[in-house]
Amino acid sequence: MEIYEAVAFALRYWFIFVVIAILVCVIIVSVAEYRDKKRIMYYAGTYIGYLEVVFSKGGDTQTGDRFTLALENEIGSSSQCNIVIKEEGVMKKHAKIYAQGKDVILKAVDSGITQLNGRPVKEEISIRPGDIILIGDTALMVHLKEVNI
Numbered sequence: 001m002e003i004y005e006a007v008a009f010a011l012r013y014w015f016i017f018v019v020i021a022i023l024v025c026v027i028i029v030s031v032a033e034y035r036d037k038k039r040i041m042y043y044a045g046t047y048i049g050y051l052e053v054v055f056s057k058g059g060d061t062q063t064g065d066r067f068t069l070a071l072e073n074e075i076g077s078s079s080q081c082n083i084v085i086k087e088e089g090v091m092k093k094h095a096k097i098y099a100q101g102k103d104v105i106l107k108a109v110d111s112g113i114t115q116l117n118g119r120p121v122k123e124e125i126s127i128r129p130g131d132i133i134l135i136g137d138t139a140l141m142v143h144l145k146e147v148n149i
Contacts, residue, residue: 046071048099049129049144051083057137061085069144072098074109075135089113089136097127104144112136 091112108114115134
């Protein structure tokens with residue numbers, strides 16, 4: 001008789017167990033989505049723009065590829081760089097782009113070819129939206145949002 005009563009109880013209140021299981025699943029998913037949203041909003045706050053490849057002779061980069069710009073970026077052929085351009089003429093650590101105040105600065109690091117709008121970059125120089133940066137044989141167009149640091 002005890003088994004019959006236990007089965008009858010379970011059949012009578014099965015929906016309560018289902019509702020509790022659904023609520024637990026909803027809570028677990030909500031917490032995971034909240035953490036993801038928080039992580040995305042952190043990275044969105046540190047995003048200052050992107051570089052778009054407008055010309056490339058070859059290698060891994062292709063016309064139309066985009067590279068996100070964080071507050072500090074290293075450009076080069078090394079896998080340790082934020083922006084990796086695997087192409088002839090690109091040094092392991094070729095250039096840096098970083099935010100300084102309201103300006104975004106381009107700085108040539110190695111002895112490779114770095115040009116801004118057709119002029120060689122020999123020292124730190126401020127870049128603007130629409131500028132073309134030449135790294136080796138790859139031309140990158142600058143797209144920036146307003147930077148406030």
